[in-house]
Amino acid sequence: MSVEKLIFEKGAPGRRVDTMPAMDVPTEALDSMVPSNMLRKEPAPLPEVSEIEVVRHYTHLSQRNFGVDTGFYPLGSCTMKYNPKLNEDMAVLPGFAHIHPLQPESTVQGVIQLFYELEQYLAEISGMTRVTLQPSAGAHGELTGLMLIKAYHESQGQGHRNLVLIPDNAHGTNPASATLAGYKSIEVKSDPQTGGIDMEHLKALLESNAASIAAIMMTNPNTLGLFDSNVAEIATMVHEAGGQLYYDGANANAVLGITRPGDMGFDVVHFNLHKTCSTPHGGGGPGAGPIGVKEHLVDLLPGPLPAKGEQGYYWQDPGPQSIGKVRANKGNFGVLVRAYTYIRTYGPDGLLHVAQSAILNANYLKHELSSDYDIAYPQICQHEFIATAERQKEESGVTALDVAKRLLDFGVYAPTIYFPLIVHEAMMVEPTETETRETLDYFASVMRQIAEESRTNPEIVKTAPHTTPVGRLDQALAARKPNLRWMPGQEQTH
C-alpha cells in the first residue's frame, strides 16, 4: 500500500513543460490594453513541475486505475465491452480531431457526411424515422426526449399532461430527467414473477390518471436483464391513454438486429453510444446520447440536422416547432466517429451476433454462479442478470458489498451492487460479448471461492480488498468533512 504524492507536492518554483511559442509580435503594456481593475492581481498558483515529473506522475496514476484493458469488468447496465483500438485511431485523425465547429460547410463535408450516415444507421437499428446526434450522454438524451414529448403534447393542446410513469427497477437518471423536464414521476411496480411491468398496476395507474399521463419510460430488456414480453400491449395501453413511450437505450446491446424499439411501439429512444457502440467510458465520459423519434416528433427535434443536396452536404435549420438547441455545437463528434467505425466494422450480421453473444455469455455465467449464489430471476436472461448475496448474508453476514470488494483482490472489477433497488443484496452482472469463455470460467471460480470463504473464513471477505493500492475508504468521513481540493500546507498520510 502506498500513496502517490499530489502534483502540488511535487516540483520546484520555476519548473514547467517548456512548449510555449515565443512572443514574436511587438508588445504593449498590459494596462494600456486592459483596464487595471480587470487585470489579475496574483498569478494562478498552478503546479510547477518539469516534463519528466508530469510524465511520471500521470503514468503512476494510470497504473493505479483499473480498466477494461486491465481485466474483466462485469459492471451491470454499463456494458463494459472491449473498446477497439481502431476506433481510437480513427477519432484522432487530424481531419476529424482538428476541426473547428464553426468552419464553413464547404470545409467540413466529411464531418457532415459522417453525421448524415450515422443518423441513418441509428434510425435503422432503432426502427425510428429520424435521429439527432446532439445530446452529450444518455441522461442528456433522456431529457431531450422528454422535452420533445412535452412539446408534442403542447402542440396537441395536451400541455396539462404532467405525469411520467417509471418502473421501480429503472435507472436513477429516468426520474431525475423527468423532474428536470418539469414532470412528476410515478413509480410502476414490477411483477415479482416475470420481472416485467405489473400489468394490473399499470392499468390502474392509467385509469386513475388518464388525462394526466404524459409518458412512460422503459428499458427493455430491463435492469433485471429480462425482456418484458408484454411490451406491445403496454404500448397500446399507454397510447390509448394519450401517453408517449420513451425507450431508455442503456441496455440496447441486447436487442441489436433482434428487435427494435420502434417496432415495439416506442415513440422516442436514446442510445448510449459509450455502451452499445463500444466507445470508451473514459472514467466517466465522454459519452454520446443520440435520440431517435417517430414521424410525429420529427419537426420538434433540436437542430440543425445534416442534409444532403446537389451541392453536397449541409446543415439544415430546424423549423419553427423545434424545441431549440440542447447544447452548443452539433454533438460529441469524437465519440460519433468511434461509433460510426464500430457499426461499419460489424455490419448487419455482425451486430446481430454481438447481441446474441452478449446474451449467451450472460446466461452461461448465470448458470455457472447459480449453485453458489441465489439468482433473483432464474429464467432465461438477456444481456445481464442479478445474482444476490442473500444466502451469504444470512449464513455469515457477508454482504454484496463485501463480495464486490473481495473480487478486486482477484484482478476483476465488481458487478453493479445494490441496484436495481427492488432486489436485496443485488449483484448485477453484465459480461458483454467481448469476453472469452475462460474469463467467464475464471470469474465463476473466483465467485465460488468467495462463497466458500464466506462459509469458512468470512473475515477475509468482510475486510477485503487486501491487495489493492488502498483498502476500504471512509466514505462517511468524506461526506461529513468534505475535502474537495488541495490547499497549501495540506499533506497526505502515508
Next chain:
Amino acid sequence: MSYIPNTREDQEAMLARLELPSLEALLSPVPENVRLRRPLNLPPALSEPDLKRVLYATAAKNKNLDTTISFLGAGTYDHAIPSVVPHLQRRSEFVTSYTPYQPEVSQGMLQAIYEFQTMVCQITDLDIANASLYDGSTAVIEAVLLAVGPGGRGEVVVSQGVDPQYRRVLHTYAHARGFQVKEVPLRDGLTSIEDLNEAVSAATSAVVIQQPNFFGSIENMSAIEPIAHKGKAVFIATITEPASLGVLASPGEYGADIAVGELMSFGNTMSFGGPALGFMASKLKYMRLLPGRLVGQTVEEGGEKQTGYVLTLQTREQHIRRERATSNICTNQSLLAVGAAIYMAALGKQGFYELGELCLQKAHYAYRQITALPGFEPVFHAPFYDEFVIKSPVSTQKLQQHFAQADIIGGYDLSLDYPDMKDCLLFCVTETRSKEEIDRLVAVLKEVQA
C-alpha cells in the same frame, strides 16, 4: 471483422452446458410480434484496412487546422496541445475505465480529478469545483438551475454578450422547466450597465455575464458585481476562453458566486466542438447544491489511515436521490478533465501567465494591423482580450472566397447570429498564430480592399 473472441465451437460448448440447442433459443423471451425477421439494412462489414481507407477518405474531405491557418474562435479556441498531454491522457487504464464507483481500484482517476478540481479553483480563485459537466452551454444551465432552485420560477437575467448558442440552450431549458429569461442588450460591445440595473430586481434568481464576452470585449465586472448582488441573485460568470484567466481578473477577484464555462481548449482536441468540457466552480456555500460528480479526499477505514480518494456527497446525485437529485447528469466528461489537468500541470504557474499574455498581445497586434487598412473598421471600442469585431468594406461572401484561395479560415460571420451585423467578422488570435501568419491574413485583406 469482429471483437467477439469465442468461436462457434466455444459457443456450441457453452450452449450444451445450458442444455440449449442454439443461440436462437436464448431469444425465446422476445415475442414474435416485435421480432425483426430480416437483416438490418446497413452497409456490410469491412475489414480493418478497408474501413481505414473509408475513414481516411472521409477525413480528407475536411480542412483541418494542422494545415490551414484559422482565425476562428467564437466559443471554441485553438490552443496548442503539448505532446505529453495526449500520451498520458490516452493511457488505456484511464480511457477504458468506468466512473470510479470502486475507489480501491480507481485511485488514479479519482486523484487526477481531485487535482483537476483543485486547478479549476486555482485559475478561478473560487473555493470548490466539480469533476466536469458536458460543455460550457450546459454548465451555464446547471448554474442557473442551481440558482432557480427546485420548483423555482424565478427570473434569470442574461447578457446578450453571452454566446448566442448558450442563450439558445438556456431558452430551451427555461421553457421545459418553467422559468423566465430576460436578456440585457449591449452598448458598444459591452453589457449595458443601465439596462442591467433596470433588469435586476428582487425576483431575479441569477445574473449571467460572459467574460470576455462573445465579441471578445472585456466586461467591467467590478461595476456589474454590485448590480448583480443588489438583490438575492446568484452572480454567474461564464468563461469560454479560459486562457484569458492567465492575465484577466478572476471570478473570485471580482466577486462572482459561481464560475462556469468551457475547458475543452485546454489539452483536448476541438473535434468539431465535441466532446467538450464544461466546468463549474463556486463559493463554498453551494457545495451541497452542486450538480455532477465530486471527488473528495478521505482515509482508509481501520488501522492504517492512508489517504485515498472517493466520489463523495453522492446523495445529491440521480443514482441515490432519483427525482430529487440536484441534476440528472451521469456520464459526462472525466477523460477530458484529465486532459485539462495534465495541460494545466504542464503549463504551470509561469506558462499559464505566458499563455494569457501571448493571446492578448497577438490579438492586439492583429487588430492594429487590420484597422490600419483603409475600410476595415473596428465595430466596438471596448477593451478586448483575444477576439475583436471588424466591419469589412466588402461582403463576407467575397472575403470568404479570398480566404479560401489563401487557405485561411477567416473570422466568424456575425450576421449568422446578429442579422444587423452585416459584413462584420469576429477574429480570434491565439498563441498558435505566428506573426507571419497574422501578416498573411492582413495581406489577404489588403488585396481584397484593392
